[in-house]
Amino acid sequence: MTSQDGTRPAVQETSEELRRTVTRMFGRSLHIRTLDTGSCASCEQEIRLLAAPHYDLHRLGFFFTPAPRHADLLMVTGPMVRAFETAAHKTYDAMPDPKVVVATGACALGGVYQPDPFTHGGVGSTFPVDVWIPGCPPSPLALLQGLLVAVGRLAEKVKDLDFALNGTPR
Amino acid sequence: MPLWTLRGLRRGVVTTRYPAKPDPSAQLLPTPPAFRPDVLTRSLADRLVAVCPSRALTRDGDALVFDVGACTACGRCRAEAPEATAASGEFELAATAREHLIKRIPLGGRPA
Numbered sequence: 001m002t003s004q005d006g007t008r009p010a011v012q013e014t015s016e017e018l019r020r021t022v023t024r025m026f027g028r029s030l031h032i033r034t035l036d037t038g039s040c041a042s043c044e045q046e047i048r049l050l051a052a053p054h055y056d057l058h059r060l061g062f063f064f065t066p067a068p069r070h071a072d073l074l075m076v077t078g079p080m081v082r083a084f085e086t087a088a089h090k091t092y093d094a095m096p097d098p099k100v101v102v103a104t105g106a107c108a109l110g111g112v113y114q115p116d117p118f119t120h121g122g123v124g125s126t127f128p129v130d131v132w133i134p135g136c137p138p139s140p141l142a143l144l145q146g147l148l149v150a151v152g153r154l155a156e157k158v159k160d161l162d163f164a165l166n167g168t169p170r
Numbered sequence: 171m172p173l174w175t176l177r178g179l180r181r182g183v184v185t186t187r188y189p190a191k192p193d194p195s196a197q198l199l200p201t202p203p204a205f206r207p208d209v210l211t212r213s214l215a216d217r218l219v220a221v222c223p224s225r226a227l228t229r230d231g232d233a234l235v236f237d238v239g240a241c242t243a244c245g246r247c248r249a250e251a252p253e254a255t256a257a258s259g260e261f262e263l264a265a266t267a268r269e270h271l272i273k274r275i276p277l278g279g280r281p282a
Binding site: 053054055056059106109110111112124129130131132133134135136138139141142144145146148149150153154156157158159161162163164165166 | 184185186188189193195196199202203204205206207224225226236237238239240241242243244255256258260261262263264265266267268270271273275276
């Protein structure tokens with residue numbers, strides 16, 4: 001018996017089990033490498049604020065690392081300019097498996113720039129993205145929520161929002 | 171005991187309790203808009219689409235398609251049509267799939 005995407009239930013179960021194990025391992029100790037693929041640096045500004053006393057991401061077991069080889073999570077900002085593509089792939093390939101990719105900010109999500117000869121207009125066509133964090137720039141709280149969603153400690157909220165108002169706006 | 175310990179105790183903890191408790195500063199953040207389906211018409215939707223600088227809004231027949239991932243919360247649509255839009259107040263927008271961020275808002279308003 002096979003499911004819709006052609007994989008057997010046993011394989012799916014194993015992969016789901018593996019995913020749960022990985023997120024549980026990452027849950028209390030996650031090392032983050034940031035990757036700027038041509039952003040305006042507001043996203044970097046907000047990411048740096050995560051280490052400030054008010055947000056203090058270390059209390060949640062998240063740490064920044066300068067080396068992709070030590071990183072579990074790649075936080076990608078910017079619209080992926082084509083000139084940076086080789087370096088981006090090298091960074092991704094240098095990270096040990098299992099790895100998580102988080103696209104951060106409206107540029108990385110493909111909102112601001114169209115694909116053109118200079119930029120891919122988003123990171124989705126370059127990397128397999130696990131979590132998307134909207135915002136221009138996403139606030140440190142939004143980034144924290146995104147990281148906690150990435151390690152499975154918070155449930156995704158936006159899926160069930162409809163962005164429709166019933167009454168008169170304030 | 172160093173003096174700064176006492177000073178720290180007196181002034182309290184500055185670190186946010188998020189995610190265990192909501193952070194009061196979250197109310198000050200710019201957030202993507204929410205739309206009123208009962209006010210939106212095709213012409214109003216087209217005006218909003220024209221005013222959006224990051225192509226977060228498109229119109230597909232009788233629906234306004236809002237790409238939350240592309241929204242920069244700039245507020246131009248709220249300035250264009252304050253009667254049909256308001257800040258959603260949502261900042262916890264992380265999604266595990268890109269299509270979770272694309273919302274279809276039906277156009278239920280009667281044309282003027």
